[in-house]
Amino acid sequence: MTGTGFTGATTVRFGATPATSFTVNSDTQITATTPLGSGTVQVTVTTPSGTSNQFVTYTYATTSGPTLTSVVPSSGPTAGGTTVTLTGTGFTGATAVHFGATPATSFTVNSDTQITATSPAGTETVQVTVVTAGGTSNEVPFTYTTTPAPALASIAPSSGPAAGGTTVALTGTSLATASSVRFGATPATSFTVVSGTHIVAVAPAGTGTVQVTVTTPGGTSNGISYSYFAAPALSGVSPNEGPTAGGNTVTLSGANLTGATAITFGATPATSFTILSPTVITAVVPAGTAGPVDVTITTPGGTSTLSSSYFYVNAPILISVAPGAGPLSGGNTVTLTGNHLIGTTAVHFATTAAATFTVVSDSQITVVAPAGVAGPVAVTVSTAGGTSNPVSYTYLAAPTVTALSPDQGPTSGGNTVTLTGTNLAQTTTVLFGTTPTGFTVVSDNHIVADAPPGPAGPVGITVITPGGTNAANTYTRVPAPGI
Incomplete structure (x- = not known):
């Protein structure tokens, strides 16, 4: 209040009631705290020189105090730290929230009907009140509990997609009164308390590795790791x-x-x-x-x-190889027949890969035989489906003829000639000159051939087998004697 002659003031009154306190700031200014009152009253200042005029008035506003209807949750651990929601009326401008005689650790006025407060440490049951300029609210009880804090032991599975939605099982102790499950700072999409040792929760969306915690009236549990993975x-x-x-x-x-x-x-x-x-x-x-x-x-x-x-x-299947034999030098064309031959990547004669082959169809391949050693070998075909069964192919040494008996005969032919040599068993053709003739393979060393007719004189004898050709012998036709 302002005026003059305030030095030495002994009393400040609001009506007949002294101010709760006052301070003389200067001869022209006093700061005073109003006492309780109502209506419009005269404000006066008294000094040793007298009392001021009564021309200054002060009007008490008709404000109503706050009303508190509920505190949720209504209990929490003795260590404090529980976030509670206070509902009621007249909370605007609240200056304090008390748990018994102890102020809340912190509070936020959300609206005229709601306050969020953090409980201080305490024991037993205390009364929660809200203080505003209009007064102090009625009391609502809050009970400090000695409930043990929850503890987590495991989570399964311990990882899931970044999009969330994974159902996980949490195991631990003192979980029965869980009020929240969090993945890092994010609440679980939902959770179900199965028992005091088991909670089922649905993971929210997230990234990286976070700590999963459970909160009960006894406090917040230790964290247990849960990892988010990007979709593959x-x-x-x-x-x-x-x-x-x-x-x-x-x-x-x-x-x-x-x-x-x-x-x-x-x-x-x-x-x-x-x-x-x-x-x-x-x-x-x-x-x-x-x-x-x-x-x-x-x-x-x-x-x-x-x-x-x-x-x-499907694995390839071989049925036949034709011809079934060939020379040691290779180079001859062989036809393989079978099934599932499309996609052939290799043809082997024993362990030797053919340099050239052509897949004619799913049932036929033509292949140029590589060189080999005398004797039978397994021919196989390889595809993405595997390696075929083997079919036999025989490498043959070229035939040799070392003797003819007899080595001459009449121009009319018809006589039998015995050819002696080696590698004759697979003989396919016997030629007298260029003329093929009938023959019988007696053994690998002997062939009996029928000499065809022809002009007098020498003629070469050729023996042909899959292993090659021998043309190193001469047979002589002799004319009949004349008189």
Whole structure:
């Protein structure tokens, strides 16, 4: 209040009631605290020189005090720290919230009907009140409990997709009165208290590794780690085909593959798999039926599928080889017949790969035989479906003829000539000059041939087998004697 002659003031009155306190700031100013009162009263100042005039008035406003209807929750641990919601009326301008005689650790006036406050430490049951300029509210009880703080022991699964939605099981102690479950700072999408040792919660969306906590009236638990994983993305399978028997290893490429828990080919799990990096996994293919299948990878971050990205191929089958023999030097063309020959990648004669082959159809291949050593060898065909059964092919040494008996005969032919030599068993043709003749293979060392007619004089004898040709012998036709 302002005026003059305030020095030495002994009393300040609001009506007949002295001010609760006052301070003479100067001869022209006093600061005073109003006492309780109502209506409009005269304000006066008394000094040793007398009392001031009564021309200054002060009006008491008709304000109503706050009303408190509920405190939720109505209990908390003795250590304090419980966040409670106070509801009622007349909270605007609240200057204090008390738990018994102790002020709240902090409070926020949300509206004229709601305050959020943090309980201080305390014991037993105390009365909560709200103080405003209009007065102090009625009392609502809050009970300090000695409930043990919750403790978490495990979480399963301990990871899930960044999008959330994973149902996890929390185990621990003192969980029965859980009021919240948090993943880091984010509340669980939902949770169900199964028992004092078991809670089922649905993870919210998140990233990285966070601490999961449970809050009860006894406090907040220790944190237990939960990791968020980005969804996997498969981009390739190499090689993308293999045998129906499985057992081959393929490389899967993509992103966010770390932590893979399953890989399936169609509906069948991979025999095994190895995570090499976040972008590469090798997997052993299980058995399957011929045709395309989807490849699917599952990680804690979700599932990724590449449609029809792997093909099961039937193993090739060989039925025949023609001709079934050939020279040691190779170079002859052989026809293989069978089934599932499309996609042939190699043809082997024993361990030697043919340099040249042509897949004519799914049932036929022509191949140029490589060189080999004398004797039978196994011919096989390889495809993505595996290696075929073997068919036999024989490498033959070229024939030799060391003797003819007799080595001459009449021009009219008809006589029998015995050829002696080696590698004669597979003989296919005997020529006298250029004329083929009938013959009988007696053994690998002997052939009996029928000499054809022809002009007098020498003629070369040629023996042909799959192993080669011998043309190093001469037979002489002799004319009949004349008189």
